[in-house]
Amino acid sequence: NQITTDMATLTREVEKFAKDKKLEIETLKIRETYRKEFMGNVSHELKTPLFTVQGYILTLLDGAMKDKAVRKKYLQRASKGVERLIYIVKDLDMITKLETGDLHLHMENFNIVELIQNSFDLLEMKAAKKDITLTFDIDYQTPIWVYADKERIQQVITNLVVNSIKYGKKSGTTEISIENLIKNKVIIRVTDNGEGIEKANIPRLFERFYRVDKSGSRKEGGSGLGLSIVKHIIEAHNEKIYVESVFGVGSEFSFTLEKSKDIPQIKAGGKVE
Ligand code: ADP
Secondary structure, eight states, X not given: OHHHHHHHHHHHHHHHHHHHHHHHHHHHHHHHHHHHHHXXXXXXXXXXXXXXHHHHHHHHHTTGGGSHHHHHHHHHHHHHHHHHHHHHHHHHHHHHHHHHTOOOOOEEEEEHHHHHHHHHHHHHHHHHHTTOEEEEESOTTSOOEEEEEHHHHHHHHXXXXXXXXXXXXXXXXXXXXXXXXXXXXXXXXXXXXXXXXXXXGGGGTTSTTOOSSHHHHHHTTOOSOHHHHHHHHHHHTTOOEEEEEETTTEEEEEEEXXXXXXXXXXXXXXOBO
């Protein structure tokens, strides 16, 4: 009887060991597929600007260098290509840090109204090129204090506003608004009246390297990583991000943040909340 019991225990242990090993192998296989896919995407993203830069350099070496005007034009284009490469590499670096958990948040209390105002100032020129108006539906004099990583939230806002410009219609508008939510939270919305996104594409928007219109957005010079970075940053804060879009009408990206507990919030008109 003792032998039967021992055998049963042994069999169970062997089975458990095999199951654990199988799981481990499955995990390794998934990681390997993920790594291969990532590397494939990275080289694909880098290839286009690299070939562009090489093309201009080769044309210059081939004789185009002699003409001063042509030389300047080609060097400017090559420089734009390098700029794009730097932009992609920075995004790649960021996504790697976010996905491996190497990016630590520096949480602090700051005025989100001021941060949005600063982001708008930096992006005004970009918007003006498409005659897009940036509007901020808020009383500038009333600070709204939030507790988050300021630099990362600035990046979130920049990425969302840049997208609204890139995929916005000429002479359109981008509007940011802030609304109080229950449980000491605010929701920040970035709304545009641009090209919008078809329903079927919405669930995949936050995936790495995903683009709705492959050729269109490449022309716009993105890395396909912007929204994925945004989602990681918001989730690292334990907050939520939402998207609503109607094809041909416009899109709204919104995310929540926690209000500061330590600083009294002033309501419009100077009353303390
Ligand atoms: P990209 O570098 O291509 O802009 P993102 O990750 O920022 O990459 O966005 C992924 C895709 O989502 C874009 O290629 C575009 O097709 C779509 N998209 C993002 N923001 C908007 C927007 N405001 N309006 C319409 N489409 C958008």
